[in-house]
Amino acid sequence: MKLIRHLLIAVASVLAIQLPALAQSPSIFTATYSSGFIDLDPSTAASSEIAVLANVYEPLVWWQPGSDGGDADLMPGLATSWDVSEDQLTWTFKLRDGVVFHDGTPFTSEAVKYSIERTQRLEGASSWIWWAVQSVETPDALTAVFKLSDPSPIALIASSAYNAWMVSPSVGDKAGDWFNAGNAAGTGPFTIRAYEPGVQAILQRFDNYWGDKPEGGIDIAVLDIVEDPVLREQRLLGGKSDWSENLETDNLAQIDENPNVSVVRFNAFQNFFGMYNTAKPPLDNLAVRQALSYAYPYDLLVNDIMAGQVTQARGAVPVGMPGHASDAMQFSQDLDKARQLLTDAGIEDNSLNLTVTYTTGLPEPQKAAELYKATLAEIGVNLTLQPMSWEAQYEMATADPASAQDIFMMFWWPTYVTSLDFLSSLFRSEDTINYNLSYYQNPAFDALVDEGADTMATDAAASAKSFEEASRVLAADAPAVFLYDQQSVYGVSNAIKGYQANPAYTNVVFLNQISR
Amino acid sequence: MGTLSALLRRLLMTLVVIVCVSIITFLATRLLPTDPAALYAGPRASAEKIDAARLALGLDKPLVSQYLTFAGDALRGDFGVSFRTRQPISADIARFLPATLELIVAAMFLALVIGIPLGVIAAARPEGKLDQVLRLFAISLASIPGFWVAMILQLVFFKWLNWLPLSGRVSTETMLFSPIESITGMGTVDALITRNWVAFRDAFAHLILPALTLSLYPIGLALRMTRGAMGAVMSERHITTARAMGLSQSTILFRFALKNAIVPVLTVLGLTFAFSLTGAVLVEVIFDWPGLGAYVTAAILAVDFPVIMAVTLVGTVIYVGINFLVDLAQAMLDPRVRLS
Numbered sequence: 083m084k085l086i087r088h089l090l091i092a093v094a095s096v097l098a099i100q101l102p103a104l105a106q107s108p109s110i111f112t113a114t115y116s117s118g119f120i121d122l123d124p125s126t127a128a129s130s131e132i133a134v135l136a137n138v139y140e141p142l143v144w145w146q147p148g149s150d151g152g153d154a155d156l157m158p159g160l161a162t163s164w165d166v167s168e169d170q171l172t173w174t175f176k177l178r179d180g181v182v183f184h185d186g187t188p189f190t191s192e193a194v195k196y197s198i199e200r201t202q203r204l205e206g207a208s209s210w211i212w213w214a215v216q217s218v219e220t221p222d223a224l225t226a227v228f229k230l231s232d233p234s235p236i237a238l239i240a241s242s243a244y245n246a247w248m249v250s251p252s253v254g255d256k257a258g259d260w261f262n263a264g265n266a267a268g269t270g271p272f273t274i275r276a277y278e279p280g281v282q283a284i285l286q287r288f289d290n291y292w293g294d295k296p297e298g299g300i301d302i303a304v305l306d307i308v309e310d311p312v313l314r315e316q317r318l319l320g321g322k323s324d325w326s327e328n329l330e331t332d333n334l335a336q337i338d339e340n341p342n343v344s345v346v347r348f349n350a351f352q353n354f355f356g357m358y359n360t361a362k363p364p365l366d367n368l369a370v371r372q373a374l375s376y377a378y379p380y381d382l383l384v385n386d387i388m389a390g391q392v393t394q395a396r397g398a399v400p401v402g403m404p405g406h407a408s409d410a411m412q413f414s415q416d417l418d419k420a421r422q423l424l425t426d427a428g429i430e431d432n433s434l435n436l437t438v439t440y441t442t443g444l445p446e447p448q449k450a451a452e453l454y455k456a457t458l459a460e461i462g463v464n465l466t467l468q469p470m471s472w473e474a475q476y477e478m479a480t481a482d483p484a485s486a487q488d489i490f491m492m493f494w495w496p497t498y499v500t501s502l503d504f505l506s507s508l509f510r511s512e513d514t515i516n517y518n519l520s521y522y523q524n525p526a527f528d529a530l531v532d533e534g535a536d537t538m539a540t541d542a543a544a545s546a547k548s549f550e551e552a553s554r555v556l557a558a559d560a561p562a563v564f565l566y567d568q569q570s571v572y573g574v575s576n577a578i579k580g581y582q583a584n585p586a587y588t589n590v591v592f593l594n595q596i597s598r
Numbered sequence: 599m600g601t602l603s604a605l606l607r608r609l610l611m612t613l614v615v616i617v618c619v620s621i622i623t624f625l626a627t628r629l630l631p632t633d634p635a636a637l638y639a640g641p642r643a644s645a646e647k648i649d650a651a652r653l654a655l656g657l658d659k660p661l662v663s664q665y666l667t668f669a670g671d672a673l674r675g676d677f678g679v680s681f682r683t684r685q686p687i688s689a690d691i692a693r694f695l696p697a698t699l700e701l702i703v704a705a706m707f708l709a710l711v712i713g714i715p716l717g718v719i720a721a722a723r724p725e726g727k728l729d730q731v732l733r734l735f736a737i738s739l740a741s742i743p744g745f746w747v748a749m750i751l752q753l754v755f756f757k758w759l760n761w762l763p764l765s766g767r768v769s770t771e772t773m774l775f776s777p778i779e780s781i782t783g784m785g786t787v788d789a790l791i792t793r794n795w796v797a798f799r800d801a802f803a804h805l806i807l808p809a810l811t812l813s814l815y816p817i818g819l820a821l822r823m824t825r826g827a828m829g830a831v832m833s834e835r836h837i838t839t840a841r842a843m844g845l846s847q848s849t850i851l852f853r854f855a856l857k858n859a860i861v862p863v864l865t866v867l868g869l870t871f872a873f874s875l876t877g878a879v880l881v882e883v884i885f886d887w888p889g890l891g892a893y894v895t896a897a898i899l900a901v902d903f904p905v906i907m908a909v910t911l912v913g914t915v916i917y918v919g920i921n922f923l924v925d926l927a928q929a930m931l932d933p934r935v936r937l938s
Contacts (some may be wrong), residue, residue, distance in 0.1 A: 110770060110774070112770060116894070118682075120682070120683055120684055128937075137828050192832070201649060208886075258684070262684070262685065276773075278888075279683055279685050279690070280683060280685075280690075280893070281888045282775070282889070285775070302774060304770050304773075304774075306730075306766075306886075307766070308886050309883065309886075309892065309895070310884060310886065311881050312749070313765055313883075313884065313885075313886055314883075315715075316752065316756075316757075316764055316765075317764060320756060320757060320764055322764055322765075472636075473636040533621060537841060568864065
């Protein structure tokens, strides 16, 4: 009994003593992420760790979304201006003067050369973006010249969220382990103060940063990993966190009602669709593809299953990205029309058996496929669901189109912001099957895509026009059922000012733009 | 049979169990319908990359040689690299295991200081009002789902009263301005050793709710076990003698009766300790406690099987080890118990 009493007293006294007031309190920002950072090596990282990297490192060029109706544009990063030669094989970047890396090394053209070569040498998942670069020359300290084997939009590529960060040459031969131990060598406005894999990363303002600190800017940022969605929400609502991603869809309305927190939404450059097998009957027939596209209950998917957190897709390029055609064909559910199209195509009721494959583990494809099965049954089409691991799904799709699935559902997102990654990677004719899993072949479409690719580096507006036209052609030809474009949804404390998401850099909070 | 040879035989059995578990875990992960090489190579990997991963992981070799490599490395404390985090698994376990142990030790401490005295009190007047209330209390504790209690505790102590922190091991302020130097990896212990009082208070406050949640079942168990064992002891003749000698009730209960009743209680609590290694999973996730449970949950969801294998093996070793120690302790406490 005495023991318990002592214990209670001890607990009470511990609770009673408050933490001493801090003499000089720095401004702290706390963000909560749902999954851990994996690879902090800026030359190879290909995932969620850009949340850290985009604040610690800088690229030569940033990609900026269009705001207030304006066009998206490339903005100077560590390069202040750039130029491409007539033959599109030489790119010249003028570099920002007076920039130093966190370790004090000055940022020069040698650093650019080192960073690109390191990325190519380490062969990370996104390093292919530099495939055309044969060499980086350094005529003077503030000029870097990229020599290419083939025309390639290097300025746009330099704005990639993956494998395009500038790293201090002082890193030398050090490999990923050094970075994953919490070391960094960037020029960004923040340095890594502490890093515990799977738990958190603490970033601290870099005093010798070349740029300005905003009025009321933050000094320290804590990026916490919290895997439980309820806990992420509790932390946000309880004022323990200023920003959170991946909140429970069902709770968003309730979160938004909290006077201290707002829910904000941004376009995300990721979409979800089902690719029709155009290489074999019956989906080689446009009428059948149209019938299947008219059958899908888009409203149910978008508003009920996805709770309005996505928008119905219009063609292959997500909304907000140059090349997205706002007047492209968009199907809406019309079962009578679907039935009519099937009858016209000479398909008898209940004679059509199709299979759809999708990746297991995520709830969305499962729900989207089940919904499809239910509505197709209404027009006398039997859909067999085949959930598989990604490897198995992909292997089946690439083996032999004649015996492959009828519909292949998947998510897609670009490495750097270009509709080429959607139009070309997914739908341009391929000799060997890579990601054109519709096995779609349309020379007129290919020509438009190539036209857009050719002018990408020299005339962004003309290139976007070609891509838009290609998007229109594609949408009308329905080589896939385009389901939805993803949105990024975040909960943000109202105490934070200046927060803007950039869809090119998924889930990044640009710490030098926000203030309290 | 001599005690020593019995001890050796018991030790041998323990080793056999560990080897068997390692074989079963190894086979189970090889039977999964996913290609480890493709997992290792990462998303959208080319066929060449997957083949390279297969060679790097030694998956092209026969199963037996794969197992022997795995077992050999594991003996040296090398569990390979996690597919998900690319971190050496041994280092991860060394980081996460102390957090879990801290939680379990705290929970067991609560079970001892709350469960056992309450059990003794309940046994003082068998079938009395207090006994019945405590019985209900114990059964409730043992049967309420921990994750529910955890959320209620968070609601009451964080959201309404704001007395205790919501989650994590220390607050951001402590982490930044009075960080705990890692010695044992257990936050409260390290803060105590380094006399970092600010951090100790903070770490202690963070420990209360998760430890309390995890202790509910053991408290109920300890209460019932103590009550049961005490019931039997209280009707024995030496207690009647003590009563006749006019000793006070509390002396009889705690000095004489409890001493005889405590062995089975400690045995069960020892086993519960080992069991909590896996039982802590939910508590760790809800309180964002960076322990082994949260670690292995994430690994299971990502089919990160080197981690699953390593944690299973470490869990087995600890479980079997504690079992062995409990047997040993029993034999020492109670001469009637024989190891054979």
